[in-house]
Amino acid sequence: MAVKQEPKLKRAPLYEQIANTLEEFIINEGVEEMRLPSEFELAQQYQVSRTVIREALKILKERGLVSMRVGDGLYTTRPKYALSSVMNRIVRFDHIDDAQIASVRQILEEAACLQALRHADERDFDLLETINQSMEAAKEDYDRRAALDYQFHYTLAKIGKNELLTDIIESIMDILQDYIKRRLTSYPSGNQQGIEEHALIIKTLRQRDSDKAVSLIRNHLKASYRQYKKNMR
Amino acid sequence: MAVKQEPKLKRAPLYEQIANTLEEFIINEGVEEMRLPSEFELAQQYQVSRTVIREALKILKERGLVSMRVGDGLYTTRPKYALSSVMNRIVRFDHIDDAQIASVRQILEEAACLQALRHADERDFDLLETINQSMEAAKEDYDRRAALDYQFHYTLAKIGKNELLTDIIESIMDILQDYIKRRLTSYPSGNQQGIEEHALIIKTLRQRDSDKAVSLIRNHLKASYRQYKKNMR
DNA sequence: GGAAATTTGTGCGTATGTATC
């Protein structure tokens, strides 16, 4: 009977097909904050119900490709920011400890330091200097100081001109910070030492002494990690 | 003029709240392939409609925490596998080229090699040897050879006992492979050289010569990357 | 500043596919 014999090609659910189609479109556009058609229009366009569109959009939201605002509409976003949350989940699900995270950070930042030296000009060093001086000025404000410290390391990574490496470093800093914040019992006291280490790193970079710079980065990260470790429960 | 002044505490949509609540539950359980209550039951349990539950589940699916099978039910999964797809999206959205990916891979594998030497015993080296010999035996079968090559590098990383590092390396290998496959015009011819390089790496590891091992890894990765590069459009 | 139009959020009903007895 029935030689119909469908090839048993179980097609993916509609919401997944739509999600992938929309993903292709968004990635090919490659623009963030671009307005997309409303759910209703997308439903008409792809000849499916709004429910299907909505489930597809939830997927894309989690892929870091769209965001939706009630009463406003749909906008594309850069998937870059999804990286740290994915890593965070892995760390928590598999109970990966902070020592491993710190170790990965050290590996990446040492490498970034080397690459930075291959691309840096004096203006890059000036920028690092400026950030570090702001940090000095913000000694009293813990949150601002932390943000500037983040910016220092992010900027150094960025000088290396490897965007993927920079993104990964950023996400590692994020999850390490999350990990630390979840366990911090008190804020570490004003860290003059860290600022001085930054200054020495900049000076060494200007001298183009890569071995010493890498070594300084390593020790700086180890020291600042120990500093936080002391304030954990 | 309305001193109401609501704290502007826009609560998140239900589907997001539910997604986060379920995520907490799943991560705290920390078990994969665990069966979850059906959509209907979850809807009752949290006193929301099934629509909300479904959208939350689409989010969790994309977070790599659940999978659903029609007619069967919901099961938890490990979020590990979400990493490479996120990176893939970043690479495509920001047009990050293969040279940068290969560079990150090199950084990570060199570091993993060093960490491997700190933890390895003879049985670990034997395992690498076994994999490499299988590769030798599968010279004719391109797909199998590629899979074994992947396994060689994955195993080496795993010996280092840094789970996060291993996961990142794996995801980088994945996206590099995707990138390559998308652009490969023909399969590279049987790569005897790669197998010999593996063998030499193992030998050097057994001698605990870390500097030389790292250097060999570096050259091996550079060579195999060049090999693929030749076959790209 | 307020009402209308637009957009996303939520609830419920039906269709369809899968496992199980």
Next chain:
DNA sequence: AGATACATACGCACAAATTTC
């Protein structure tokens, strides 16, 4: 092997929030 129960997939209607004129 067929029937049944149960699971997810899909569609429509209404509510809530925001923008716009």
